[in-house]
Every structure is written in structure tokens, then in C-alpha cells.
Amino acid sequence: MQQSNPLYEFHRVLAVGASGEFIGSLSASFRREGTSGHEAFAPFVEAWGGVLRPHRRQGVASALLRALLELMEARGKSVATIKTHLPEGHAFMQAVGAPHRHRSVENRMYFADLDWHELAGWRAEGFGPGHGLRAEMHAGRVPLERLATLMAPLSALLNDAPTTLLERPPLRYDLEDFPPWYADMDRRGGDHFLVLLLDGDEVVAVCDAAWNRHFPDRMHQRLTAVDRRWRGKGLAKAVKAAMLQLVRERHPEVTMAYTHNAEVNAPMLSINHRLGYKAYRHDGYYQLGTENLRSYLSDREVRP
Known part of the structure; x- marks a missing residue:
């Protein structure tokens, strides 16, 4: 406050x-x-x-x-x-x-219900050589100099999220948000996770999440997005699977993940349903x- x-x-x-x-x-x-x-x-x-x-x-x-x-x-x-x-x-x-x-x-999912063998297959399919993509993963903090190069491509992916009839400014990431957020995590205890798939230097898929020591049993699944030109290839499933594995390795105490999805975002809701996410709360x-x-x-x- x-x-x-x-x-x-x-x-x-x-x-x-x-x-x-x-x-x-x-x-x-x-x-x-x-x-x-x-x-x-x-x-x-x-x-x-x-x-x-x-x-x-x-x-x-x-x-x-x-x-x-x-x-x-x-x-x-x-x-x-x-x-x-x-x-x-x-x-x-x-x-x-x-x-x-x-x-x-708001959807919630429990780690005990996950099929880790199936998730390994999702990751292998999306990260495999067939797509010619390079993976980049961060657990804990993302260096600010790297974040600076990601603000524009991540903003473009975020701004493509469906918001129905909302009047709004462009959705965007701002580098200025990260130092105070990271400083707060330093004080409270927390981690930022980021998984990227890149075609050369171009971001084609992203998944990021956050963990807060004050709520050690849960993970906040933030943005998952895929460039329109790369959809239908299993990349969203791949980055989600990689993210869940990262969190599991770093914080085995996590038992639940929660995320927010637009009700009109049928493809993402379908993937989340396969992961075991269930509706917890509806917002208007x-x-x-x-x-x-x-x-x-x-x-x-x-x-x-």
C-alpha cells in the first residue's frame, strides 16, 4: 500500500x-x-x-x-x-x-492430477528438431538486459489476447514494472519463471509464471501465448509442460496452479482442461x- x-x-x-x-x-x-x-x-x-x-x-x-x-x-x-x-x-x-x-x-489445477509422462511428450513434440526452434528458460529472475529485448515481442503476444468488447488501450509489458516487482519478491521471497521458444531471435511462444513464498503451495500461471503464424503445432502445450516441470523441480511444495482465461479463448481453455484445470470463479x-x-x-x- x-x-x-x-x-x-x-x-x-x-x-x-x-x-x-x-x-x-x-x-x-x-x-x-x-x-x-x-x-x-x-x-x-x-x-x-x-x-x-x-x-x-x-x-x-x-x-x-x-x-x-x-x-x-x-x-x-x-x-x-x-x-x-x-x-x-x-x-x-x-x-x-x-x-x-x-x-x-479463474481456473485451478492440482499437481497431483498431472500426467507427467504425457507432459514430457508435449514438451518433446514442441521442443523437438522438427520445428527448428530454440528454447530459452529462466527460473528465479530474468536478467533485466534480456527483459529489455523482450518487451516489444511479449507485448505483441499479450495484446493479441481476446478481450471481447472491452474498450482498452493496447495491452503491453513495461520494463519499468520489473525492478519493483523483483525487489518485492526479494523481500518476501518469490520466483519468476519464463519459458520461450524462438525462431532465430523471434519469440514464437511464451509461458511465464510466478511463485510467492507467502503462498508456498501455489503457482500463478501468467501469460501463455503463441504467435498466430505458429499456432496449431502444439507449442502452447510444450511451453506449458516445460513451465510445470521447472516449477516442480524448483518448488516441490507447490500443489496447485491457478490462471485466468477469457471465456472466449476456446483453444487455451481446451489445453487447460486437458491439464486438469477446473473453473473456480467467473469474473464479469x-x-x-x-x-x-x-x-x-x-x-x-x-x-x-
């Missing part, structure tokens, strides 16, 4: 009850002015928060949304993206009039414009 993010600015608003207790919160983040690519990010803000159950239906959420509208107007933002998975959250977003733009699913993404917020709040009384 006290650390400054080099690329994003955070604002937090707390709703305080009559007896001084905190009953609700709203947080918002947006790209800092002057950072690389700021112009594409300028209209957008991400927001999240909630109200404690005993204090709902008393105008607290509307008061927090009024604070969001004031922030958006003051900083020239026109689109707020809000994610929810609870039925109450979906109902509130619909009541506000926010369009439902995207759905994703809604987007609000300043006009939506003004309309919703126009006839609602401002409460103390």
Missing part, C-alpha cells in the same frame, strides 16, 4: 460510518502522465471496491461512485472498467447501467462512462 508504482497512480476513498468504522471503499488507478504510451491510456481508469453487507442499500456505493465521477472529471478520464464476480456486484453494475463487456474465468468486466455515472447519480441524494 505504501509503495509507489512507477507507471500507475492510485487513488483510494473510504466510506466512514457514524461511529467511525470503515464501511466501504473505492480504489482507482490510471496510467501516470508522462510515462511511455500515456496518450493511449489517457481516457481509461480501473476501479474496484465494495460495501460491507450490513451497510448496503443505504447509498454508500452511490456516494463512492460520486467520488469516482469527480476523480474522472478532474483527471479527464472517460471510461472506468470495473470487475466483479459476486451476484450482488453484477446486479449493482446492471442497476448503474454499465454495459457488460467481457467475461473471464463492466465499463462506465462519465455520462452513465452522471445519469445514475443525477436523482440520488448526496448523503453525509
Whole structure:
């Protein structure tokens, strides 16, 4: 909470009850002015928060949304993206009039259910000489000088991920994100894993994951992606299998992996299903414009 993010600015608003207790919160983040690519990010803000159950239906959420509208107007933002998975959250977003733009699913998989013989076959097929590709793997940290060369190709692969109807800036990796993330892992204990398949110097497939010592039994599976020109050759399965083997060797205490996938990403969901991933939570993404917020709040009384 006290650390400054080099690329994003955070604002937090707390709703305080009559007896001084905190009953609700709203947080918002947006790209800092002057950072690389700021112009594409300028209209957008991400927001999240909630109200404690005993204090709902008393105008607290509307008061927090009024604070969001004031922030958006003051900083020239026109689109707020809000994610929810609870039925109450979906109902509130619909009541506000926010369009439902995207759905994703958090999937979880247990290492005890993995068929390591089958995974070895996946890896051998994708890493074999038939494709003429070179493998590169990192466990722990990726040198920053190497990361600097990967930002553009990894951003291109990330930006190709399906996001349905979301209005958004280009998805991208930024080198500035890595030193504070690595420093945090140095303090807490953690590892970053990266598996690449390269055609010469060109990245054609990637899989990366993270492990946090505070949650030693689990691995966060981050991006898995394959260049469109190389799809249908088993490369996604190969890099996933190599990643799982790396994590197993370095952290045998890991028993579970979790990842997030767009519900429209059928090929990746199919691979994850074969690995044993099962749906744990579904998230809906809604987007609000300043006009939506003004309309919703126009006839609602401002409460103390």
C-alpha cells in the first residue's frame, strides 16, 4: 500500500460510518502522465471496491461512485472498467447501467492430477528438431538486459489476447514494472519463471509464471501465448509442460496452479482442461462512462 508504482497512480476513498468504522471503499488507478504510451491510456481508469453487507442499500456505493465521477472529471478520464464476480456486484453494475463487456474465468489445477509422462511428450513434440526452434528458460529472475529485448515481442503476444468488447488501450509489458516487482519478491521471497521458444531471435511462444513464498503451495500461471503464424503445432502445450516441470523441480511444495482465461479463448481453455484445470470463479468486466455515472447519480441524494 505504501509503495509507489512507477507507471500507475492510485487513488483510494473510504466510506466512514457514524461511529467511525470503515464501511466501504473505492480504489482507482490510471496510467501516470508522462510515462511511455500515456496518450493511449489517457481516457481509461480501473476501479474496484465494495460495501460491507450490513451497510448496503443505504447509498454508500452511490456516494463512492460520486467520488469516482469527480476523480474522472478532474483527471479527464472517460471510461472506468470495473470487475466483479459476486451476484450482488453484477446486479449493482446492471442497476448503474454499465454495459457488460467481457467475461473471464479463474481456473485451478492440482499437481497431483498431472500426467507427467504425457507432459514430457508435449514438451518433446514442441521442443523437438522438427520445428527448428530454440528454447530459452529462466527460473528465479530474468536478467533485466534480456527483459529489455523482450518487451516489444511479449507485448505483441499479450495484446493479441481476446478481450471481447472491452474498450482498452493496447495491452503491453513495461520494463519499468520489473525492478519493483523483483525487489518485492526479494523481500518476501518469490520466483519468476519464463519459458520461450524462438525462431532465430523471434519469440514464437511464451509461458511465464510466478511463485510467492507467502503462498508456498501455489503457482500463478501468467501469460501463455503463441504467435498466430505458429499456432496449431502444439507449442502452447510444450511451453506449458516445460513451465510445470521447472516449477516442480524448483518448488516441490507447490500443489496447485491457478490462471485466468477469457471465456472466449476456446483453444487455451481446451489445453487447460486437458491439464486438469477446473473453473473456480467467473469474473464479469463492466465499463462506465462519465455520462452513465452522471445519469445514475443525477436523482440520488448526496448523503453525509
